[in-house]
Amino acid sequence: MTNKPSSLNNKSIVFIGFMGVGKTTIGEAVAKKLNRDFIDIDQEIEKEFQISTTEIFNIYGEKIFREKEKAYISEYCRCPEKVISVGGGAFLQDEIKNLCLSECIVIYLHLSWEAWKERLDLIIESRPVLKGRTLEETKELFYTRQNIYASHHLKVETDQLTVDEIADRIVDLIQKTQ
Numbered sequence: 001m002t003n004k005p006s007s008l009n010n011k012s013i014v015f016i017g018f019m020g021v022g023k024t025t026i027g028e029a030v031a032k033k034l035n036r037d038f039i040d041i042d043q044e045i046e047k048e049f050q051i052s053t054t055e056i057f058n059i060y061g062e063k064i065f066r067e068k069e070k071a072y073i074s075e076y077c078r079c080p081e082k083v084i085s086v087g088g089g090a091f092l093q094d095e096i097k098n099l100c101l102s103e104c105i106v107i108y109l110h111l112s113w114e115a116w117k118e119r120l121d122l123i124i125e126s127r128p129v130l131k132g133r134t135l136e137e138t139k140e141l142f143y144t145r146q147n148i149y150a151s152h153h154l155k156v157e158t159d160q161l162t163v164d165e166i167a168d169r170i171v172d173l174i175q176k177t178q
């Protein structure tokens with residue numbers, strides 16, 4: 001479902017999509033271009049715990065991570081004029097999904113499986129959800145997870161585009177919705 005918002009107003013922008021599609025990298029670039037604050041929810045959680053996401057999963061468990069994820073997103077998505085990148089699993093929680101959709105402009109960054117698998121080596125060590133999975137299992141997760149990103153306001157295809165090209169397209173899209 002792609003619902004174009006009628007107006008950007010001063011709503012915050014939320015980036016969603018599978019691990020490694022570029023939410024953090026592109027979110028940061030878009031924030032710079034729009035002169036907005038950038039918030040990365042994974043980084044906020046890591047700052048609070050002073051350890052990596054992998055260590056948080058190992059020491060405290062995924063449930064604690066998900067609770068923190070919900071708390072930070074609930075706080076930030078109510079603030080105006082931010083650019084927020086959420087973790088790839090945030091929309092597994094309906095409460096987060098519904099809140100982001102009602103309070104913010106939700107942009108789904110999409111990458112094909114063929115392009116994504118070329119990026120796996122860059123991210124495997126820092127994403128606990130990917131650790132220990134075969135490529136086939138990761139592929140299954142990749143396609144299953146697409147269902148949770150199906151609710152959004154705007155979708156951006158990112159295959160074969162640089163970060164700067166994607167950020168420019170997003171800024172353009174947003175300006176057209178105003």
Ligand SMILES: Nc1ncnc2c1ncn2[C@@H]1O[C@H](COP(=O)(O)OP(=O)(O)OP(=O)(O)O)[C@@H](O)[C@H]1O
Binds near residue numbers: 018022026127166
């Ligand atoms: N358009 C792009 N072209 C090439 N490499 C990219 C592009 N976008 C991001 N990358 C690279 O892909 C890797 C993953 O990007 P990033 O960390 O931004 O993903 P993410 O969506 O935030 O992942 P996660 O959900 O796990 O936080 C990084 O090494 C980044 O430099």
Ligand SMILES: O=C(O)C1=C[C@@H](O)[C@@H](O)[C@H](O)C1
Binds near residue numbers: 088126
């Ligand atoms: O897709 C996921 O479940 C995750 C994605 C990352 O951004 C982190 O939020 C964490 O590693 C979990």
Ligand SMILES: [Mg+2]
Binds near residue numbers: 023042
């Ligand atoms: Mg990220």
